[in-house]
Amino acid sequence: MQNFLSNFTQYPSSATTLLLYIMVCLLLTFTLTALFCPTTSQKNINFFATINNLDFFKIILTYCVLLHHELQVLGQENEGLYGVEGFFIISGFLLKYTYSAFAKNEIKDFILKKLINFIPYIFLGNMLALFAYNDFNVLKFFSGIFMFASTGFYPEHTYYGPAWYLIVLFWISLLYFILFKTLKKDICDIIISIITFLTLFSTHNDISPISIPIEGISKEIPIFTNAFVRGFVGMGLGYFLAESYQTSEANKNNSQFMYNLFELALLSYMILAFFTDEYSMPYVTVLISYLILFWSAINCKSYLFAKLEKIKWHRFAKYNIAIYMTHWSICQFQSRLGLWDEYTIFEKIILTLVSSIILGVISYWTIRFGQYFSKKLHTKICSTKQQ
Secondary structure, eight states: OHHHHHHHTTTTTTTTHHHHHHHHHHHHHHHHHHHHHHSSSSOOHHHHHHHHHHHHHHHHHHHHHHHHHHHTTOOOOOGGGGGGHHHHHHHHHHHHHGGSSSSSSSSSHHHHHHHHHHHHHHHHHHHHHHHHHHHOHHHHHHHTTTTTTSSSBOSOOOSSSGGGHHHHHHHHHHHHHHHHHHSOOOHHHHHHHHHHHHHHHHHTTTSSEEEOOTOSSSSOOOEEEEHHHHHHHHHHHHHHHHOOOOOOGGOOOOHHHHHHHHHHHHHHHHHHHHSSSSSSSSOOOOOOHHHHHHHHHHTTTTTOOOOHHHHHHHHHHHHHHHHHEEEHHHHHHHHHHOOOSSSSSSHHHHHHHHHHHHHHHHHHHHHHHHHHHHHHHHHHHHHHHHH
């Protein structure tokens, strides 16, 4: 495999070679998805309970993470990675808020649905990243496919680094779902609040990842990686944000000038502060700022969010996971293969942004069509067996 990649990438400046490899990756992803990942009949969680302002934030956060990785490649350090914290808060909110939609599902059905939605993107991301890395390690590749990369079992990232978010999201969502299914609500609240407090405390005191020394081994073995700490903090806060969410029209006041001014200033400051050399707000303050913004957005407290709520952001937000799971490869093509070296910094950013959107949209529909075809294929096989 390594020799194949070496031969295939010996002309990294050739756009034709790169495009051919991307087409092969998409074809492989479609084929494997069509064979093993049938789409579920249940409505997608984002469409079952659409809160348009959260979709708006998911779009903003996706491009913050994209720009974070692109600016890193260009040698400009920034803190756009904190966009992932926003993802976790929104994911925790939706998991709690939409639980009634899949409460009757068995645990195995919940696991299957998550794997069907996540694995094709992780596989595609790994395949694309291989072109930039020009090597192949079986454990590193399949640790992402089998959802144990970035965990205590395998603390390193898989080939596609940002895939750690989906892996952590899968395990924490599964844990919370099991708690919802097996325990009373009051007990769930206590357990999740304790987990959230302890993990938040560990990030504040910079003691993560939690690890244990093994006798005879100088290196400590992580049992609770920093990725999981970030996930538990964000999803726990999102869980309690959903608890406080009220849908009463009495709470949707669009005329308060202070809300308008405060929300616009806080949103602008956070986005601009992401791209400074040194983030000017502590980690805990970032989380609190997210909670204030998200709470105000879902309750439409200001004129701004009341107007944004009317726009069907989910038409664009549905591509977020595909863009997130492909953009990093384009950044790696730049840093490792010298892609777009002849362009200015501004032109590189624009090219990366446009390329990420195009590749993300194509990837989304490749996987969706693969899942649709797989469902039809499995239905046909089942009907044939019954006959």
